[in-house]
Amino acid sequence: MRVAVDIGGTFTDIVVLSPDGVLHESKIATTPDDPSRAVVAGLEALLRELALAPQLVAEVRHGTTVGSNTILQRTGARTGLITTRGFRDVLEIGRIRMPDMFDLSWDKPKPLVARRYRLEVGERIAADGSVIEPLNEREVVAAGERLAAAGIEAVAVCLLNSYRNPLHERAIENILRAHFPQLLVTASYAVLPERKEYERTSTTVVNAYLLVAMRGYLRNLEAGLRAIGIQAPIRVITSNGGMLAAPSACDTPVFVVASGPAGGVIGAARLGQARGWSDLIVFDMGGTTAKAVIVEAGRPSMTSEYEFRDGISSSSRFVKAGGYMLKVPAIDIAEVGAGGGSLAGIDRGGLLTVGPQSAGAVPGPACYGLGNDRPTVTDANLVLGFINPQALAGGRLPIEKSLSAGAVAAHVAEPLGLSLVEAAHGIRAVANAAMVRAVRAVTVERGRDPRDLTLVAFGGNGGIHATDLARDLGIGRVVVPPLAGVFSAVGMLAADLEQVGLRTVTRCLDDLHTADLAAAKLDLADGVAARLAADGFGKDRLAFRWEADLRHEGQASELTIHYDGDDPAEMRRHFIAEYEKTYGYRDDSPIELVKLRVIGRGLSEQRLDFKRLTIAAPAAAAAARRHVHFQRGRAATLTEIVPRRALARRPRGGPLIVEEFDATIVVPPDATAHLDTIGNIVLELD
């Protein structure tokens, strides 16, 4: 039995794949002060309800927004930095560039470590790794004293050229740990042993900044799970959709900063493979934010480094600046602060605004009656009739429509002199515009036409807004997968456990022999197989994929090719062909093999297969009708409310609302809906 848990800003989603292969879901309000509380309580309740023993849980998979929220809200550890003398400003100097040209009002993000807490020590390693100046240990102790006295909790250590020789960084780690056991220390050689001091420093600093929050959180989670009898290992979803064991995540939280949304993206890509759709826009709308990712040829768009920033957070392959550089592999996600819980209001200029402030889970939207009287997107949807007026989360969360109406009236309708319904339409329109921006960031702005793609929408609110977005962008088909409200958690169960083996070679291909390559590969394969064995995958349940990064001498980046063999001449031919295909010319200069990589996959016995999905049948809902205001300026339409299974293969015309345990899918009057073989709701727009 396997469990997946996705903690969002508003709700915590739990999915259990029971021993008989059936998926069960649960949703509970997130507990922001200690997110592990909701996980433990929710899981315990679900297992009890299903009469399943906690001891049967073999694995807990987990996506968490602890990393990203900590940076967003600047609530990380008080962090210090120790550098080589002369280089404490590397972190703040960065790479100098600006994200947009001609913008004289741009603000460069403030560094996560203020200059006063960036201290220098005497030492120097040369570019070839030799020691030019030994480490001044007295200065290290003095720096530790200053940082400790200033109340610093975590210290990043990044010395020049340490990627060639970590001797001094190791020594600093040891000195600080011996003298200042209260300081958490993270050194760059252990996080990112690569050339380029800014990228390495920044990544190390982000790692240090997250240590306290991530450790505290995972420790609580583990203790809570153990307390209810779950002994299974916890695996945290990484920013690139892989998984990391909890103890590793505690040391290198920088790899799981974008953990939260990754599960849904992996799930959507697998779902697309099952249906034969290779090019998708993945749209995930929760309570606090909305995210968009593009899947091409079945693979989510990835990036090897990204910058975490406020507002619209989107990586760009070549515009550096504007955020905190994390040189770690990640899914390429655009995110905006618009979700069901986003607060609406009127700004000083009289403009209607929505988000990025969110009412969160507590106090939540006005309709919860828990003390927030400002309207949210959910309140607007309730006023318009899109959402069930009695309760959310499968009836567990009673709500009060009149509170929504009061909030929308007082804060939007009256100040703007609009009717209640018009004001609610306005809130929806502003939220939609923000979400369209996220989708555009990964499609239109990269020159990809959204009209050529299918929109896969999930998250508790994804199905409520998806058709509006599709109409704005000219997209013809929207797909809402089963268990849409908890799909990120479902997707985690479709992920594979991967271990990557990497060897930096950096040798001219002419100097390499078959025996060299064969030996290096054997070594790499053994290492990865051993790690996968530790994760519980025997030799018969492994799959390997080999990659080689090559370049012409003097170039800054490599071209990656797939090559299984161990013949350097054959490898050269592959590279030359790929190079010519990519860049349109042949280059006769010498070729270097920079890195050799193996991606080892553990093949789960119980990996989720979208072609054979069994979902616990929801309690039968009574057939209902209610008035829904689909469009501004038009009268409300009396609309039928049905469960998913009321749909069939044959398309049925709107208007219609599909209500599920934790998600609502709006079928507007100008769309049709049908159910496909997998259980997806497929909406076709005129």
Added chain:
Amino acid sequence: MQIDPITFAVIKSGLDAIADDMAYTVIRIARSEIVKDVMDFSAAICATDGQMVAQAKTIAQHLGAVPEAMAAVLAKFGTDLNEGDAVIMNDPYHGGMHLPDIFMFMPLFEAGRRRAFAVVICHHTDVGGRVPGSNASDSTEIYQEGLRIPPLKLYDRGRLNETLATMIKINVRVPERVWGDLSAQYAAAQVGKRGLNKLLQRYGADEVEAYMAELIDYAERSTRAEIKDWTKGRYEFIDHIDGDGFTDRPIPIKVAVEVRADGSLLVDYTGSSPQVKGALNSTLSFTRSLTYLSVRCVLSREIPNNVGVFRCIEVKVPEASVLNPVLPGPCAARALTGYRVFDTVLGALAQIVPERVPAAGEGGNSVVCISGLRENRKPFIIVDMICGAWGGRPDKDGLEAVTNASQNLSNMPVEVMEAEHPVRVEEYAFVPDSCGAGRWRGGVGLRRSYRILAREALLQLRTDRVAFRPYGLAGGGPGGRSQNFIEIGNRREPLPSKVTMTVPQAALIVHEQAGGGGFGPPLGRDPHRVEEDLADGKISADFARRHYRVVFDENGKVDAEGTARLRQQAAPR
């Protein structure tokens, strides 16, 4: 043809994305740090008539020069352009800017008709001439500056022009780097061509052409609409370059910006210095380019940067001046002059749209060029560019450690420089107290120091803002001055702002950049911001007392009483 708003948006962003893809390709396969790390290159797409329609987020300074260069190419080849051609050129007197910047143009054909051009410009590490780097400020004729290339086909219907290639390789000091970077340009242009082809197939070639034209018209309409809101009149400003390296005679850059009723501008440089002896002369194309982008910086960000904007700006420059030289005027160090054009035009624009213009920044990146021979007698050339600080802004402090806003340079990582060249960087840090004081202070400048590990090296400095410091606005003080030093043994000596000299092994070269000017009177600054600056060591207690009249207690907190007393004393002045 009906303009569909979604198609319009997709094509607009699609062209930008193709240009960005081209830029990304250059970074991936170029061989020189100046290109792959410092990012001194640019990529653009031109319509079939050579009008620039889209650009990558790279060096803005190059792009305004594309129309002139394109015109030279079309004048030379006219209809003799074919599928598979790649035309290169670098000659300032044939539409180029300075010799190290080699342009490449690749035409794209569809159904037998030329539809567009992919354009890639790279700053090359060396193009021959009397000094390594081909960038000296003390040349006196263009013939000393390196290989001049008029518009010539490097590829003719897909075939390499071996004659031209051999001529280039034999005339430069680091042929494998230069050829590697030219190949990167060629590859990037191919990537651009492929992207454009896809776009033409998806939307139709005629349609894309029509949308390109609409994109240019749209930029022109938006620009005119905005300029129409400005107060009509003539606004003047003057700024200076310290000297051309031969004499300390200041070089004035003078501008008058006239706002016309039809939403256009006349930018008149009459009264600027005559052509100078040294290599600071800026070609007309480069002067135009800087003029366009200075105006662009105060327009709404949504306006696309293409020739539609340029159409609204008329530039008038006297011939044989430092902003429009004639043969054989040298121009290798013309970038510095361009930066001063930027500062000067913004000084005039500050009178028109004061809420949008910051005080002067550091005055442009400095160039520190160190070259010589490695142990194995192979040559090395480092062309390092140091950026940058912005002046204080109408509503906030100036940025520090940031590219000059007139381009989008990056920096060379210390670890890359040390791994590739026989130097060791000993410091890369802020220079405290180099900010201009103001209600909103300027950014502090940067210091970078280089220890020479080779037996000896040739040092070339192209720096400025030693005599003429970056101006403040609205009562703000000027930024700190730039300085250069050399340290041999324990002796530290100042160096002039522009120099070409041999330096011995183990010498330490120190360059300090100017800081940005301040905005608004310094006494208007919140004492708590002064306290924060002190705590971070960006300013000293002495600076705080002198400029802000703020004093502190022993814990570094504002001494409110002492500050009030000091400010009382200062009040009558």
